Amino acid sequence: MNKKAGKVLVALLILTFLLLLIEALAMDVNTDTPAIEMEDVSTDDWFYRYVVDGLRFGIITGVSGDTFRFVPDRDVTRGEFIAMLGRLHEYGHGPIGTPGDGPFYQRYLEWAVEMGIVHGNQHGDLMPRALVNREQKAVIVYRYIDVFDLWEYFEHEYVMATVTFRDVEEISQWARGPTLRLRSRLLIFFDRDRYFGPHNNVTRAESLQILIRVSSAVYDLVHPA
Numbered sequence: 001m002n003k004k005a006g007k008v009l010v011a012l013l014i015l016t017f018l019l020l021l022i023e024a025l026a027m028d029v030n031t032d033t034p035a036i037e038m039e040d041v042s043t044d045d046w047f048y049r050y051v052v053d054g055l056r057f058g059i060i061t062g063v064s065g066d067t068f069r070f071v072p073d074r075d076v077t078r079g080e081f082i083a084m085l086g087r088l089h090e091y092g093h094g095p096i097g098t099p100g101d102g103p104f105y106q107r108y109l110e111w112a113v114e115m116g117i118v119h120g121n122q123h124g125d126l127m128p129r130a131l132v133n134r135e136q137k138a139v140i141v142y143r144y145i146d147v148f149d150l151w152e153y154f155e156h157e158y159v160m161a162t163v164t165f166r167d168v169e170e171i172s173q174w175a176r177g178p179t180l181r182l183r184s185r186l187l188i189f190f191d192r193d194r195y196f197g198p199h200n201n202v203t204r205a206e207s208l209q210i211l212i213r214v215s216s217a218v219y220d221l222v223h224p225a
Contacts, residue, residue: 060084073204088214132201
């Protein structure tokens, strides 16, 4: 290996380390919001602040008495994810459709179709009871940001294009562009080994993570970085 190639490799290793450090810090930021008593969520959990903000933005509900059960590891259906995205939008734009009319996700799904966030039954878009995977989640969020022209809220100075997923070739062609763009905007992450897992099911905690990072940037003007 010549000296020039060696320097490039060292630079890439340093960039990868810095990226992992940024993501670790992003996930561990403490919130100043008073602690909420939850049956299955601890203040030490990486997703704690997302749950707190999820309640604040109205993305999740379910407080019962003095306790709250979140079930962070439960897989999320497409209908649930679209409903959470719709509630995010309602925070700054008012009610979507008529509450209480049909299944809980129906008015949000109709809104998503009308806005072009989902396209007919393309890629299973109109299968509300089917579990949503990571690449589908990325495309839905990408389309939301694109439809409402929100990209300006996610501009930053970090250069992420050179550090991508090890399994990028496993991402479906229709989802690859949107996924990589969200990656460059610090809205989705890889694991410690740099794998994205595009076909893995999305959990409630993961759903809140990406939606809260969007809502915080748009409504709190706090960039995900």
